[in-house]
Amino acid sequence: MKMTATQKILAAHCGKESVAAGDMIMADLDLVLANDITAPVAINEYRKAGCDNIFDCERVALVMDHFTPNKDIKAAEQCKMVREFAAEKDIPNFFDTGEVGVEHALLPERGMVTAGDLIIGADSHTCTYGALGAFSTGVGSTDMAVGMAYGKAWLRVPSAISFVLHGKPSKWVSGKDVILHIIGKIGVDGALYKSMEFSGDGVKNLSVDDRLCICNMAIEAGAKNGIFPVDEQTIDFLTVVGAKEPKAYYADEDDVYDDVMDIDLSQIKPCVAFPHLPENVKTFDEFGDIKIDQVVIGSCTNGRLSDFVQAAEILKGKKVAKGVRVLIIPATPKIYLDAMKLGLLEIFINAGCTVSAPTCGPCLGGHMGILAKGERCVATTNRNFVGRMGDPGSEVYLASPAVAAASALAGKIASPESMV
């Protein structure tokens, strides 16, 4: 039976020759993840059910990245509970303070994810790892509790939409513009319950960072997962970070898909998702002046080194517009250090930006950079729902690091082309 790449990974993890869309399976897990918000609920469920066993201590990751460094007493208590659990169960992959980074940047960087893996995480952006040829998907805390105890998860086998990428994106177009462009076309439920499988000769023109950003936002189209084919760039990345031996899976043929969309990367323009849905995507010829109060460059979507290299190219030797608060949040300690070594942090600070320790922080309206009523922010994050970054009357505009940096200089939403 013909299968998609995703279906092949699922079949391999439930001991079946083949699976078909709609099948319910119990799959074996390679890695289970939770953060400081979802782990406490999972631990409660785990304890309530009288569980004691952890299926494999090495394959559980607990990342304290959301409300950390602890933003208040309750957040501190949540982290403490997870910290004690990790110690009790001898879970080595517990990441806190100096070691912590935003989970979906941290795990790939530490070599904890490889092609062909099946990963669940109690965080919706767990779908990020599809960039490396893994099946990964976001689940809830009860799934996480079951995953920790049994190393298993129930899954409904998804059908898929194929996105065939051609051509090369232009200078200021990044993975963020590609995924916003796609979500703008298919909508926030355009891939509901389905896989988004990417392929085509354009894949080689997207860096691993671009692919991580694209798969990160698959959930913003309602998808179960996003997945890229494994190529030389993937293998190089996995080798450098010291990941396990990769297993590459490829879809059988185009006719395994519900739908096929051709995307010409060379035609994509820098774009912005307007409040309050990631599907409200506009290019710069479609709107006028929109004044802003804040810019955030960071998150699991765009907090990687290449994102800061792009932003620094625009901000170098300049000053951010008066009255605009600009936050730079490297997603992991390593990215922070690399950005420092490259002199990027100096460029940002001289331009008038604030540089923060790795955290999710403002991305989910947690802390550090919360918006007041009526304020507008251009953010490289992935969600612009009502109240996502603060007051329900504030607004978040989603864009690439290049657009965010250009906007920081202009004091209004600006295209990178107009600022360099």
Next chain:
Amino acid sequence: MILKGTAIKYGDNVDTDVIIPARYLNTSDPKELAAHCMEDIDKDFAKKIKPGDIIVADNNFGCGSSREHAPIAIKYSGISCVVAKSFARIFYRNAINTGLPIIETDAVIENGDELEIDLSAGKITNLTKGVTDTFPPFPEFLQGIIDAGGLMNAMKTMP
């Protein structure tokens, strides 16, 4: 099981950030979560609902984050069931795993309509409009989880 209550109607894409805003996720206490349920789109939600009331929505209910706090907040606010044209997938599994009844149907329902839902027979009756619709049962596998009272319990008996 038969559920009866008044419809509280919302539109498309009700996301988890409005169901329970992240600023309240520094707790996992169900009662505290319930106190802030839906407050960013419906300020008086917690005050106005009566036990048994039913949330009704259009497409993609529960889109956004994986926070299980969302179905928990809804359940502990006294809502007996969520009825929508479609659900976002993580919300869907979280509802099943935590035992919040959910139904996918295209039935026409307005705010304030009185509803009666027979979960096992797959019937939803709009008492105000006098119309009964059917909805497909859950796949057997999921019904097993529901019958066991949630995933943690179901796992104990699974092979």
